[in-house]
Amino acid sequence: MPEQPVLTCRPSWKYQLASAYTDPVELGQYLQLPATWIAQHAPARALFPLRVPRHFAELMAIGNPHDPLLRQVWPLTDEFRQTPGFIEDPLGEKEASAGNAILHKYSSRLLLIVRGGCAVNCRYCFRRHFPYQEHKLGRAELENVHQYLMADTELNEVILSGGDPLMADDTHLEAILSLIESVPHIRRVRIHSRLPVVIPDRLTLDLAKRLEQSRLDTILVIHANHAREISQPLKENLAIWRQHGIHLLNQSVLLREVNDDAETLTELSEALFSAGVLPYYLHQLDKVAGAAHFAVTDEQAGLFMQELRARLPGFLVPKLVREIAGEPSKTPIQI
Ligand SMILES: *Cc1c(COP(=O)(O)O)cnc(C)c1O
Ligand code: SF4
Numbered sequence: 001m002p003e004q005p006v007l008t009c010r011p012s013w014k015y016q017l018a019s020a021y022t023d024p025v026e027l028g029q030y031l032q033l034p035a036t037w038i039a040q041h042a043p044a045r046a047l048f049p050l051r052v053p054r055h056f057a058e059l060m061a062i063g064n065p066h067d068p069l070l071r072q073v074w075p076l077t078d079e080f081r082q083t084p085g086f087i088e089d090p091l092g093e094k095e096a097s098a099g100n101a102i103l104h105k106y107s108s109r110l111l112l113i114v115r116g117g118c119a120v121n122c123r124y125c126f127r128r129h130f131p132y133q134e135h136k137l138g139r140a141e142l143e144n145v146h147q148y149l150m151a152d153t154e155l156n157e158v159i160l161s162g163g164d165p166l167m168a169d170d171t172h173l174e175a176i177l178s179l180i181e182s183v184p185h186i187r188r189v190r191i192h193s194r195l196p197v198v199i200p201d202r203l204t205l206d207l208a209k210r211l212e213q214s215r216l217d218t219i220l221v222i223h224a225n226h227a228r229e230i231s232q233p234l235k236e237n238l239a240i241w242r243q244h245g246i247h248l249l250n251q252s253v254l255l256r257e258v259n260d261d262a263e264t265l266t267e268l269s270e271a272l273f274s275a276g277v278l279p280y281y282l283h284q285l286d287k288v289a290g291a292a293h294f295a296v297t298d299e300q301a302g303l304f305m306q307e308l309r310a311r312l313p314g315f316l317v318p319k320l321v322r323e324i325a326g327e328p329s330k331t332p333i334q335i
Contacts, residue, residue, distance in 0.1 A: 010233075013201040014169075017119055021052040024075060031070065032063045044075030047290055048128040051121040056198040059228050068226050068258045072122050076293065079123065083292035088129045090286045092325040101141050102148060106329055109157040109190075112137060112145060114165035114176065120198045124255055126288040127163065136168075142179055149183040157188040166195040170207050181215060189216045192251070194223040196234060203237035212244040219247040221280060225259050227271035235275045242276045249280040252318065254301055255294045262307035269308070269316040279318035284333060286323060302335025 011019075021027040024045055028038035052073045061067045065074075093103070103111040114137050118127065137145070149155060158180050165173070180186055189211075195202040211218040220241060224230060242248055250272050252259065259265055269279050282305075285295050301320055308317050321330040 010201055013199050013204070016053055016055065016199045016201060019054060020119065021054065021057060022050055024050050027052055027057060030057060031060060033065050037065050041074065041076050044077055044079045047075070047079050048121055048123065050075060051119070053119055053198045055200065055231070055233070056120060059231055066257065068264075069228060071258050072124065072225060072255065073120060075123065078293040079290040081292065082289065086287045086289045086292045088289050089126070090288050090325070091126055091323055093126070094130070101137050102145060107154050109159055110149065110155050111159040111161050112176070114160050114162055115167040116163040117167050118162065118164040119167065119195050122194070124253060124285060124288070124291045124294045126286045128288065128290060137176065142175065146179050146183070149180070149186060153185050156186060157190060158186055159190045159192060161192045164193050164195050165191055166193040166202050170204060170210070173207065174210060177210065177214060187217060188219065189214070190219040190221060192221045192223070196220070196222050196237065197224050197229045200231065200233040200237045203241055205240060208241045208244040208246065211246055217247070218245065219249060221249045221251055222277065223252070224250055224268065224272065225252045225255060226264065227267040230271040230275050238275050238277065248277040250277045251281040251283060252279070253283045253285060254296050254304075254320075255285065256296050258294070260296050260300070260304070262304050262311065265304060265308055266311050269312055269318070273316055279316055281330065282318040282320050284320065284322040298333055299335060301333060305335070
């Protein structure tokens with residue numbers, strides 16, 4: 001009798017993107033959350049749509065409405081509360097949301113909004129008010145970017161960001177990379193993306209090979225906030241990217257009831273290192289309207305940092321920073 005074929009391949013990243021949860025009731029039922037709790041909070045989706053790829057949902061605990069991964073993506077009635085100091089555009093990035101692809105805040109690096117959308121909608125993100133959905137770096141804009149890069153020889157690094165730059169397909173990224181490579185004074189290209197965490201299969205072998213062939217130094221900064229986000233498929237794909245010479249870093253956001261204790265942050269750093277990733281930044285929350293329930297005070301954050309320094313080698317301690325509009329770099333928080 002012929003053997004049953006074994007299904008070893010996972011669906012493509014594009015299929016996984018298209019099949020993300022967008023209905024809180026569906027996600028809530030999959031996680032077996034109390035029906036009353038789902039009904040109570042689901043209306044907050046009107047403020048910012050729910051979007052959760054299935055891989056990310058599979059990393060959550062069943063039956064726990066307070067799961068730290070769920071909390072990052074689940075609408076809560078708290079979002080309706082107005083809190084002084086929490087505003088729609090804390091970083092002054094309205095300009096970028098209006099379709100401007102270039103953000104040039106720091107002298108040596110230029111940030112490109114490659115794609116406006118994301119694979120996951122994080123409730124704490126400033127993007128909740130500017131989903132710049134359809135924005136795409138088209139041919140005409142690429143020409144602008146080229147001229148901009150050529151004209152400023154102080155620039156040596158280009159950051160591909162968004163939204164999420166890995167929402168663009170490999171062909172589009174290829175065009176962007178070729179353009180950057182044609183500017184002699186650019187040395188590095190850096191990709192900032194949360195997609196690898198929520199759909200690890202986005203780390204395609206083809207893209208890794210393309211980056212390896214580049215004359216540029218290449219860096220991937222992933223965005224994980226909790227050790228449980230460092231899943232087995234993510235580890236496997238990161239290992240392949242690393243074999244292709246791509247430097248791996250992580251940035252996190254400090255989030256109340258997600259990762260706001262020294263133990264959880266220690267576990268995150270350890271999990272990252274075991275996946276070949278070094279912690280880079282730990283961001284204080286951008287004070288965006290609807291996200292005040294995620295805020296941790298600077299004083300508390302400083303205490304966590306003290307504890308992290310005692311528990312971890314220096315290279316596993318992220319830099320605690322805040323972004324302040326108008327400053328020439330991220331601002332370190334010192335207590
Ligand atoms: C955060 C950010 C960067 C990168 O800053 P690094 O300190 O180099 O990581 C660059 N441009 C903009 C607009 C940024 O917001
Ligand atoms: S920009 Fe990053 S933090 Fe914000 S919604 Fe997209 S993936 Fe989440």
